[in-house]
Amino acid sequence: MYFAILGKHPQISLAELQKIKPTFYPSSKKGIVIFETEIPEGLKLLGGSIKTGKVVAEKDLQTLLQEVKIIGIQEEAIGKHFKRTIGIRRFKTVKINHTDKEIKEKGKEIINLDNGKYGIVEQYQNIPLYESIDFEKPGRSMSMGMMPAKLTHILINIGIQATTIIQNEPITIYDPFCGSGTTNFLANILGYNTVGSDINITYAQKNLPWRQATPFYNQDTSIDFFTHDITKPIPNNISNGSIIITEGRLGPIITKRSNPDDVRKAQQQIQKLYTDFFTNIIKSDLFPTIICTIPRYIGYDNTHEQLLQTTINSLGYDRKSISEIYQREDQQVGRKICIVTKKGKK
Template identity: 25%
Template sequence: MPKFLILFGNTTLLSKLEFEATYPNCSLEQLDEHLFMFESEATLASEMIEVLGGTVKLFEVIKELDSDIKDTTLVEEIVALLLSQSEEPYFTFTQIGKGQHSISNADIKDLIKENGKKARYFSSNPSESALLSHKSKATELLAFNQIEDGKLLLAQIRGVQDIDDWTNRDRSKPYADRKKGMLPPKVARMMVNIALGLWQQKNTAKPLLYDPFCGTGTVLLEAGMRKLDVYGSDIDQQAVFGTRDNLEWFKKEYEINISSKVFYMDASHINPEEFTSKIDLLVTEPFLGKQTPKDIELANVFKGLEKMYLGSFKSFSNVLNNGAIVAIVFPRVQTDKRIYSLDSLIDKLKAKGYNLLVDPVIYAREGARVARQICLFSFDRQI
């Protein structure tokens, strides 16, 4: 079976959790901080880059060479591979991990020229190479030296995250509210995928997803990309109107036919009559408090947030199916003196039927005062 290398984004733990929930039959082997290896049928691997939110690039292992291979021999192997695929290669070569060889793109180009062929190369800068590999016929080769196994893995790009498409959904939708702490689309997709994957491991029917703090509809749009029918609600009437507009735009833009309903609702007083059936997946980011709270305010802020979250969880139980999966963001703030979080709420929730499935995963943008703590629960109805 073919071997693949997968390069995860900055929050490796969340990306790994997403992969394992979505593809439970693929076993990951960690090679480096963000790089993992797995075996898979090629058809399954080809869809991964479209499905996963936390995966940047996907490579297929083309050759396994000796880890102590000479630089000149490695260049010859790379050139032979490139020329077997193109008369005029457009490429970049990158290395990850320890034991890297002293090889540059210029060295590879020079040998191609010696073979009487033309070649161009582009920057191995992650963002630039991702963009070029996706948009053009450019190819990227990756080498990882498994020194302990005596192997050097030479892999070729097979998929790159479509930066333009993610940007389109994030910035082209008609309604946005930049003043609120908006959930990044890739994080929303990861949360949807994790919840969906965990649910599918025990169920075969198509699940129904609900976001009770829908905001601008980011979670609902990413669920729509997975062809899920969705419900959304918000206590802000403008958010309700805006999310409806965004969903209509989304359905036309992507030609995706899903059922959706968005309505005004306080998450702590959810009316079951708004739903045609119980909910299987609840994926949401509630209000996390001020984006830049002062230290002196934090104790009261988190006291108020705990009350709001607890009230919402009590209300969720009125519409959740037994065995439903909840993926929810908790706020977390670290000061010089202490950490403020809602960890104490987790034990209280267990008594109400919400069982924590894995340790919370922290997602924090650089410079952000409030970090996101992503929590996953299964709901078991209390008799």
């Protein structure tokens, strides 16, 4: 049995978790899920879960922890209890939603799941990977879309789970709004060939040599970029059956003080861009699965979503979405995650 501590957006974390086909069991702890899976190796590939690992009974902890020099625990009373009952050498209290470097590198973290069950943390979110992509790229600009690396990781896993491509066939990840290359660099380290295009690929091309020199680069997969305007028909140089993982333009910065007319104008621009995007992508008949984000304007009418739904349906595809909006507390524009597939498929 396994457990996962869900991220700040639990519904999105749960959607990604479907990649490992879990069977859930009741959990009394908010933000923690307990499950069985036949794909436990997939746990280390998740982006939306803060920590994952195995569920064990308290009676088994002494054997499992006998060589561990230090454990991390959320409650001091439980740490003292373990010292008395199973003879642990040393413990320190750690926060359940944070990664303690000492515990990760030199010890084991234990999660109290109640009813005599505990979780032993085996995987943590790959924060160094996300920070490298988000903050260390030599080529980036606020004028282009800047989808967070962690969200990109989650979208890739959702896309793999949703695809109609036979799983033993090679999968290529395509981002038609590649910007500085975030999607492509995440797809590469996760083991997928990847292609990116945009009106301007200067930043993506500048970042590629940097990426190849980092420890996060996977030499066994390919990364290619080409110039293309997504409002124009899709060229034929992309593998049939590729999965699209992307985020288009979020529009101008919107605040609580923004003029409603300016917001409506931004929504109209977004609707036009995404209509062209979906029309050209779907008519190319190259992509059975499209995972993308659509801007959600907090506190405003979002009629552009329904209009895009109508466009997608008229082209023979279905659109499902995750109800939870990916946003930060200080943001007025969030991200609605959409899963677009051919009708009659997943």
